[in-house]
Amino acid sequence: MNDGIHQAQDWNDDDGMDDHFELNLYIAGASSNSVRAVANVKEICEQYIKDRYTLRVIDVHQEKSLASREQLVALPMLVKLRPHPERRLIGDMSDTKRVLKGLGVSGEQYD
């Protein structure tokens, strides 16, 4: 589970908890969708929620039992654990507007 954690901020800071993003990105090996998804998510995060996100990239092939536990069907899938509510985004994250909508981030804020 600790593979591929991209830690950008010390999220023990209680004051910053509310707008700190905790994200899990589930991918299936090195498929083209997976590769694109990882790149897209990283790009969006860096652009819109820089320094206030934790992103874990998890290859389901490495731990197959996860698929059932995490109710995975369609891949790639990005799960936003925090801030609440939990949201699930599927696809290669190429539709930036939809990703931002899913994350609850307004696009203009950082433009």
Place this chain on the structure above:
Amino acid sequence: MSFEPSESRDRFKTLSKAQTGIRGLDEITAGGLPAGRPTLICGAAGSGKTLFSVEFLVHGAMEHGEPGVFVAFEEKAEELGVNVASLGFDLEQMQRDKLIRIDHVHIERSEIEETGEYNLDGLFIRLGYAIDSIGAKRVVLDTIESLFAGLTNLAVLRAELRRLFEWLKEKKVTTIITGEKGEATLTRQGLEEYVSDCVILLDHRVENKISTRLLRIVKYRGSVHGTNEYPFLIDEEGISVLPVTSLRLSHPVSSERISSGIPALDKMLGGKGFFKGSSVLVSGTAGTGKTSIAGSFIDSVCKEGIRAIYFAFEESQHQIVRNMQSINIDLQSHLDKGLLLFNASRPTLNGLEMHLITITKLVEKFKPGVVVLDPISNLITVGSTSEVKSLLTRLIDYLQSKQITVMFTALALNENKTEQTDEGVSSLVDAWILVRDIESNGERNRGLYVMKSRGMKHSNQVREFVITDEGLKLVEVFLGPDGVLTGSARETQRLLEKTSEAIRDHAVSRKDREIERKRLILESKIASLKEEFESLQEELNKNYIEEELKKSIMDDNRKELIRKRDDQI
């Protein structure tokens, strides 16, 4: 080491099958579902798709050593477990034993944002993991169409489903995919396009407020299969399908006889009764004693130690036992010995097919030699005539193949001039006994006819059928100049005959005496005539003697005169 060329070639050629363990289905499909291939089970909501799938997995795991994975898209594992617990399946225990693995796939559109291209790798991975973790040979996807509700990209879904089925085939697992019935298509999402090996349609029809479940194999590539709609039943033992439409009439026959329980009736049937394994119809108007005949038959076979089942559609067990007691037939003792089994139910309890399945299931369990259905007339309330006829045909076929003698009773209506029973079964049965009211002189009596009895000499006579405290009896009817007389008319006629006999006897003796008298008169007349003749004869004789005397005297006189003249000269 052994060399079996032909056998191995055969094995190579034929499609191998995975037995479902569902009673009847494996017969229709000639061995089960295509092994290692996907099968589509479609049907409307509540048609039994999930249960079908669960049974397939449970039987596979318990009886054929083939563990299975159940992917539930609609129900949670616990819910599924509770739902099938009533059938005696302990899914939790089976999961602990690694015989079954249930994976609940939850997908909710409102929780998901689609942000570009995706595929169903997640599903593949979890399914693959589930299969590998228990070495599954069977997989159920129930109902995979839920994916269409959760995901919007149809092009992706369709392509992925196609890939999924191919992948399952490669994995060599026998798969059941369930699908909800669409309006014009077998399934809403046209799953039948992807599953081309075997498609089974489940239906649930309600006619006249009575439901019947039907199963049909729409398609089965590479195998022969029954094409009819087969009724099936879901009860506490799960699904059972009934392939009882045997088209061939090739059941074995017996020339053994079985007594009807009424000695005089046996005598009418060539002296020995019915053939074993034959079907007997007892029809008659209301209150003619059909049930009594059936009871008497049951009593007689049970006394011989043959097991019997009595299917009562009108009366309860206790009612029948009590009523039979009144004519000295003790059914309770047979019940106590376990030779007799009652199954009393209203016909409207089930659809016709349910009845048939109930009957066959009980027959399989109890293994009787004789079955009585009393009466079949009420079945008409739950089905049309042709349906009832088809049911009875199949029942007769089934029972005859098992060498079970069956007796039906049927109510015939008074207006029914042709004496045909409502159910139109009289042509199907081997023997037909008709009990009819004979009404005359203000009373009703029962006449019993043997309308037909295949393969044996039988009486063409009408017998009067009397129910007494000691049981059933047949009495010879009186055939008078005015026709058949029964009941008190018969008794009167008998008395009448007795009287006339006495009168005739009397008349004969009077005539005898008259003749005697006449003879005496004649004899006395003869005597008097004789006397008359004698006196006449005497008279005649007297004259004659007198003449003789006169003549001799005259002769003497003349001689005297001559002598005297001579003396004078």
